[in-house]
Amino acid sequence: MTVLEPGVDIGEPTHPGGIGVRCTGVVHLYRTFEGHDVVALQGVDLAVRPGERVAFLGPSGSGKSTLLTLLGGIQKPSAGRIFLGEHEISRLPEPQLARLRSRRVSTMLQGATRNLLSYATARQNVAFARLALTSAERRQAVPETALLARVGLESVADQVVATMSGGQRQRLALACAVSTSPQLLLADEPTSQLSHEDRDAVIGLVHDLGDELGTTIIVVTHQPEVAATFPRTVTMKGGRVGLEGRDGAEYVVIGAEGVVHLPSHLAGQWPQGTLVRIEPEPQDGRDRLVVSRPPEEGG
Ligand SMILES: Nc1ncnc2c1ncn2[C@@H]1O[C@H](COP(=O)(O)OP(=O)(O)OP(=O)(O)O)[C@@H](O)[C@H]1O
Numbered sequence: 001m002t003v004l005e006p007g008v009d010i011g012e013p014t015h016p017g018g019i020g021v022r023c024t025g026v027v028h029l030y031r032t033f034e035g036h037d038v039v040a041l042q043g044v045d046l047a048v049r050p051g052e053r054v055a056f057l058g059p060s061g062s063g064k065s066t067l068l069t070l071l072g073g074i075q076k077p078s079a080g081r082i083f084l085g086e087h088e089i090s091r092l093p094e095p096q097l098a099r100l101r102s103r104r105v106s107t108m109l110q111g112a113t114r115n116l117l118s119y120a121t122a123r124q125n126v127a128f129a130r131l132a133l134t135s136a137e138r139r140q141a142v143p144e145t146a147l148l149a150r151v152g153l154e155s156v157a158d159q160v161v162a163t164m165s166g167g168q169r170q171r172l173a174l175a176c177a178v179s180t181s182p183q184l185l186l187a188d189e190p191t192s193q194l195s196h197e198d199r200d201a202v203i204g205l206v207h208d209l210g211d212e213l214g215t216t217i218i219v220v221t222h223q224p225e226v227a228a229t230f231p232r233t234v235t236m237k238g239g240r241v242g243l244e245g246r247d248g249a250e251y252v253v254i255g256a257e258g259v260v261h262l263p264s265h266l267a268g269q270w271p272q273g274t275l276v277r278i279e280p281e282p283q284d285g286r287d288r289l290v291v292s293r294p295p296e297e298g299g
Pocket residue numbers: 030031032038039040058059060061062063064065066067
């Protein structure tokens with residue numbers, strides 16, 4: 001038996017409420033087969049409050065999936081610190097990380113089948129997802145049939161995953177992810193390649209989980225319709241948090257060494273190499289910086 005340090009055993013709650021997430025200076029490198037290092041994340045600072053719902057956006061390769069797997073304790077960062085609540089998960093040994101993954105955090109990886117046992121039935125997949133719960137918790141949990149009915153899969157509860165449609169698999173992956181009542185739900189493109197109807201159903205269920213349990217929810221998406229359902233968006237750029245949207249307003253995030261990404265609609269007008277002047281100009285008691293181009297020479 002492994003003896004765990006008091007205060008470090010991250011097994012306990014399934015539930016109540018969501019858990020906060022905080023990253024400081026998170027860097028992640030991948031070593032390729034050829035022996036090169038790929039820098040996937042290069043200094044991510046981010047805080048998500050308990051119960052908050054956030055959509056991660058950004059171009060392909062900007063590091064969204066990598067950040068999600070680090071938050072879910074599936075990979076450890078090469079450098080920097082990640083906290084879930086008061087627990088620093090970037091330093092936890094594997095046994096505690098495994099408890100965290102099975103009881104507090106659910107991660108839906110990109111592509112439904114990566115989250116499912118394809119030779120097992122829908123019902124068996126839900127039962128498998130709940131293996132780490134105690135028998136008392138399992139008795140209290142929503143029964144498998146009721147959970148599958150909730151995601152519209154009652155009629156295929158005893159059907160093998162391999163015979164299901166893409167939409168059905170994605171709904172099942174979500175049912176498995178929520179079956180342990182996680183404090184943090186991380187979902188990587190849970191609605192890609194779904195019909196509009198399936199997309200809306202899946203994202204509706206994700207928000208229901210937040211409404212009912214207060215679960216903190218982070219979803220990676222390329223779909224504006226999905227992002228629009230989230231009160232906060234975080235846009236990744238080149239392995240960093242570049243922009244944030246809050247309640248419809250867009251903000252840029254000051255990165256390491258004062259780096260600021262221009263919003264995309266301005267980046268085209270002010271291309272790389274543009275000479276600009278930055279001057280403080282407080283207004284109405286608020287800090288303001290004015291960025292201006294010098295007058296055209298000879299103009
Ligand atoms: N296993 C891996 N080995 C080597 N490089 C990797 C690996 N996984 C990701 N990368 C690289 O890390 C960078 C970030 O990838 P990541 O998948 O996190 O981005 P993403 O924003 O989620 O992209 P997408 O939207 O296409 O899923 C990319 O340059 C990618 O090629």
